[in-house]
Amino acid sequence: MLHELHIRNLGVIEEATAEFSTGLSVVTGETGAGKTMVVSSLRLLSGHRADASRVRNGADRASVEGIFSADSAAVDELVEQVGGYLDDGEVIASRTVNATGRSRAHLAGKTVAAGVLGEFAGHVITIHGQNDQLRLLDPVRQLGALDDYAGLGEKVATYQARRAEWLRLDKDLRRRMEARRDLALESETLQRAVEAIDEIDPQPGEDVEVKAQIKRLQAADDIRAGLQRAQAALDGMDGLSGDDFGDSEGASALVGQATNELTNLTDTEAEGGNLSDLADRLGEVSVLLADISSEIGQALLDVPDPDELDGLLQRQTQLRELRKYAVDVNGALAWREQARERLESMDVSDEALQKLQDDVAAARDAAHAVAEELSSARVRASKKFSKAVTEEIRGLHMSAEIRVDVRQPGEKADEKAGELGPHGIDEVEFQLVQGGNVNPLAGSASGGELSRVMLALEVVLAAGTEGGRTMVFDEVDAGVGGKAAVEIGRRLAKLAVDNQVIVVTHLPQVAAFGDAHVYVAKATSADSVTSSVRTLSEDERVEELSRMLAGLESETGRAHAEELMVMATEAKAKL
Numbered sequence: 001m002l003h004e005l006h007i008r009n010l011g012v013i014e015e016a017t018a019e020f021s022t023g024l025s026v027v028t029g030e031t032g033a034g035k036t037m038v039v040s041s042l043r044l045l046s047g048h049r050a051d052a053s054r055v056r057n058g059a060d061r062a063s064v065e066g067i068f069s070a071d072s073a074a075v076d077e078l079v080e081q082v083g084g085y086l087d088d089g090e091v092i093a094s095r096t097v098n099a100t101g102r103s104r105a106h107l108a109g110k111t112v113a114a115g116v117l118g119e120f121a122g123h124v125i126t127i128h129g130q131n132d133q134l135r136l137l138d139p140v141r142q143l144g145a146l147d148d149y150a151g152l153g154e155k156v157a158t159y160q161a162r163r164a165e166w167l168r169l170d171k172d173l174r175r176r177m178e179a180r181r182d183l184a185l186e187s188e189t190l191q192r193a194v195e196a197i198d199e200i201d202p203q204p205g206e207d208v209e210v211k212a213q214i215k216r217l218q219a220a221d222d223i224r225a226g227l228q229r230a231q232a233a234l235d236g237m238d239g240l241s242g243d244d245f246g247d248s249e250g251a252s253a254l255v256g257q258a259t260n261e262l263t264n265l266t267d268t269e270a271e272g273g274n275l276s277d278l279a280d281r282l283g284e285v286s287v288l289l290a291d292i293s294s295e296i297g298q299a300l301l302d303v304p305d306p307d308e309l310d311g312l313l314q315r316q317t318q319l320r321e322l323r324k325y326a327v328d329v330n331g332a333l334a335w336r337e338q339a340r341e342r343l344e345s346m347d348v349s350d351e352a353l354q355k356l357q358d359d360v361a362a363a364r365d366a367a368h369a370v371a372e373e374l375s376s377a378r379v380r381a382s383k384k385f386s387k388a389v390t391e392e393i394r395g396l397h398m399s400a401e402i403r404v405d406v407r408q409p410g411e412k413a414d415e416k417a418g419e420l421g422p423h424g425i426d427e428v429e430f431q432l433v434q435g436g437n438v439n440p441l442a443g444s445a446s447g448g449e450l451s452r453v454m455l456a457l458e459v460v461l462a463a464g465t466e467g468g469r470t471m472v473f474d475e476v477d478a479g480v481g482g483k484a485a486v487e488i489g490r491r492l493a494k495l496a497v498d499n500q501v502i503v504v505t506h507l508p509q510v511a512a513f514g515d516a517h518v519y520v521a522k523a524t525s526a527d528s529v530t531s532s533v534r535t536l537s538e539d540e541r542v543e544e545l546s547r548m549l550a551g552l553e554s555e556t557g558r559a560h561a562e563e564l565m566v567m568a569t570e571a572k573a574k575l
Contacts, residue, residue, distance in 0.1 A: 001020075001468065001500045002020050002066055002068055002124075002125065002500060002502070003019065003090065004017065004066070005017070005018045005038070005041060005065070005067075007037065007533070008064075009059035009062040010041055010054055010055070011034050011036075011037040011040065011056065012032070012037065012522070013034050013531045013532075014530050014531075016532055017533065018038065018533045019535060020500065020502060020516065020518075021516050023500070023501070023515030024495075024513055024515050025500075025501070025502045025514060026503050026510065026511045026513070026514035027503065027505070028506070028518075028519055028548065029519055029520030029521060029531075030520075032522060032529070033521060033522035033531050034520050034522070034531035035520050038502075038504060038533070039474040039504055041064040041066075042066070044095040044097070045064055045066045045125075046117060046121035046125060047114040047115055047118025047120075050097040050101065050103035051101075052098070052099055052100060052101035054097065055098070055099045060098065061099060063094065064096075065095075067090055067092055068091045068092075068093065068125075068470075069089055070123060071468065072468075074123050075123050078120055082110045082116060084107055084108025085108055085109055086108065092109070093106070093108075093120060093121075094106045094107075095114075095117065124470055125469065125470040125471075128454060128471070128472065129475070129476075136453070137441060137442035137450075139429060142404075142429065142430045143423055143426065143427075144423075145461065146378055146381060146382060146404060146428055147378070147423075149381060150378065150381035152374060155370065155373065155377065156374065156423065156424070159367060159371055159424055160423075162363065162366050162367040163367045165367075166363035169356065170360050172356065173360050176353060176356065183346050187343060190343050191343065193325065193336075194339050194340060194343070196321070197333075197336045200318050200321065202319060202333065204330055207322075207329040208328075210315055213312055214309065214313065214316060217309040217312065220303050221309075227299055227300050227303070231297065234250050234251050234289055234293045235250040235252055235253075235293055236253055251289060252286065252289045252290060255285050258282055259279055259282040259286055262275050262278050262279035262282060263276075266279060364420070367420055368420060371424045374426070375408065375425055375426050378406045378424075378426055378428070382405075383404075385404055386401075386403050386404045389402040389453070389457060390402050392455075392459050392460060393452055393453055395487055396455070396488060396491070398452050398453075398484070400432055400434045400449070401432075401433035402430060402432065402433070403430075403431040403433055404428060404429075405428065405429045405430075405431055406426050406427075406428055407427055408426055409427055429441075430453075432444045432453075441453065451476045451480055452480065454476060455476055455492070456491075459494065462498070468499065468500075470499070470500045470501075471500070472501075472503075472504075473502070473505075474504045475504055480507070481509075485509035488507075489507075489509050489512060490513065490571050493571070493572050508549045511544070512545060512567070513571070513572065517541045517544065518533060518535055519533070519535075519536050519544055521534070541565070542558055542562055542565065543561075545565065546558045546560070546561040549564075
C-alpha cells in the first residue's frame with residue numbers, strides 16, 4: 001500500500017506531497033495541471049527509464065519518494081538482501097533524476113539499481129495507463145493474462161526450465177554435428193598434447209626444483225676439483241692435479257723428510273740445543289697434515305656424483321618441452337586439465353553423438369509433456385475466463401462478448417523446434433464478438449472499448465488473487481461517458497474493497513466513487529507554470545465535481561454533483 005508520495009521538480013510540479021489511504025483515491029485537475037505526473041512519479045519508483053526531459057525547467061534534478069507498507073515475505077526478503085531496514089513496517093523508495101539524464105535509486109535506506117526498484121514494485125504496485133491498453137493487444141500479454149487467471153505461473157516456470165534444458169542440449173548437438181570435422185582435428189591435437197605431457201609426467205613445481213639441484217651440482221664440480229688439488233698438494237697425488245704439481249712430492253712427504261733430518265741431528269747437537277723440540281713440532285705438523293688429508297678424502301666421497309647432474313640436465317630438457325603449452329610446469333599441468341575437460345565435452349564419437357541425440361529427444365519429450373498439460377489447462381480456463389470478462393464488460397454497458405481462442409499453430413517446416421515456443425505450444429487471441437461478427441480485439445475495439453475491456457480484465461484477475469496491492473489507473477476511462485462511466489466507477493470501487501486503487505480521471509461519474517479525492521491545481525504566471533497537489537474536503541469535492549460536470553460552479557452543478565455523490569455512496573454500500 002502507498003501511504004505518501006512526495007514529488008519535487010517533476011514536470012510542472014515544483015514540490016508536492018500527496019497522501020493516500022485505503023480504498024479508492026481519485027486524482028483530478030485541469031488539463032495540463034500535471035495529473036499524469038503522479039503516475040509518472042510512480043513509474044519512476046517502479047524502475048522505469050528515467051527521462052531527463054521530465055526535470056522541471058531551471059532545476060538541476062527531479063526527485064520522487066514514496067512510503068509503502070507491504071505485509072509480504074517477498075518484500076522483507078528483498079529489503080534484507082539489499083541491506084536495508086523497515087521503519088515500523090514501512091519501506092521508503094526514492095528516485096532522483098538529474099537534468100543530464102543520470103538517475104539514482106534508493107530502497108529502504110540503501111542505494112540500489114533501478115531494476116531492484118522494479119522488483120520491489122512488482123510485489124506492491126500495478127500501473128495501468130493508455131500504453132498498457134495498447135499492450136493488451138499483444139498476444140503474449142493476452143496469454144499471460146490467461147495464465148494469471150488460471151494460476152499457471154509455476155507450471156509455466158517448469159515448462160520454461162525444461163525447454164531451456166532441451167534447447168541447451170539441442171544447441172550442443174547441432175554444434176557437434178556441424179563442426180564434427182573441425183572438432184575431430186581439435187580432439188586429435190589435444191589428445192596428442194595430453195599424451196605428450198603424460199609421457200613426461202611432470203610433477204608440480206618440478207622445474208623449479210630441478211633447476212635448483214642443477215645449480216647445486218654445478219657448484220659441486222668446482223668443490224670436487226678444489227679438494228682434489230688440495231689433496232694433491234698434501235699427498236703428491238697424480239691424475240687430476242698432476243698438471244699443477246708435476247712429479248713433486250706432497251707437503252706431507254716433505255714435512256716427514258724435514259722431521260727425519262732434524263731427528264738425525266739431535267744426536268750430534270750440543271747440550272742445551274732445541275733441535276729435538278723442532279723435530280717434535282714438525283712431527284705434530286705431519287700428524288695434522290695426515291688428518292687433514294683424510295678429511296679431504298672423506299669430503300671428496302660426499303660430493304655428488306657427476307652422473308646425477310647429467311640425469312638432471314636431461315630431465316630439465318624434457319621439462320622445457322612443456323613450454324609450448326605454458327611458461328612453467330604448473331601452467332602445463334593446468335593446461336592439461338583444461339584440455340581433458342575440453343576433450344570430454346567434445347567427444348564426437350558415434351557413441352557420444354547417439355547418446356546426446358537420445359538426451360535431446362528425452363529433454364524435448366519432457367518439455368512437450370509439460371506444454372501439453374499447460375495447453376489443456378489453458379483450454380479449460382479460457383471458457384471460464386471468457387464468461388467472466390464478458391459479464392464484466394456487459395456490466396460496463398458494452399454489448400459485446402469476449403472470447404479467448406487457444407490454438408496450436410502448425411509446426412514450422414524450416415524449424416524443428418518451432419512448436420515449443422517460449423510460453424508453450426499455444427497461441428492465444430482475445431476476440432471481440434459484436435453483432436455476430438468475430439474479430440481480433442486488436443483490430444476491432446475502439447479506445448473506449450479497450451479501456452473497459454482492460455478494466456474488466458483487472459476486475460476478473462483481481463478476484464482470484466489476494467488483496468493488498470496498489471493499483472494505479474491512468475485515464476482508463478478515456479473515450480467513455482454516460483452510464484458506462486458510472487459502471488467504471490462502480491467496478492473501480494469494487495476493486496478497492498480489497499486493494500488500494502488510485503485513478504487519474506476526468507470523469508465526474510468515476511471521481512464520485514472515490515474514498516479520497518486528490519486535486520492537482522495549476523497556477524500560471526508569465527514565467528512558468530506551477531502545480532500543487534492537495535486532498536479535498538467533502539465540500540471541495542462537491543465543487544470539483546460541479547466543475548467537472550458543467551465546467552463552472554453553479555447551484556445546478558452543485559446539485560448534480562451532490563446527487564452524483566449520493567448515488568456513488570449508495571452503490572458502494574452494496575459492494
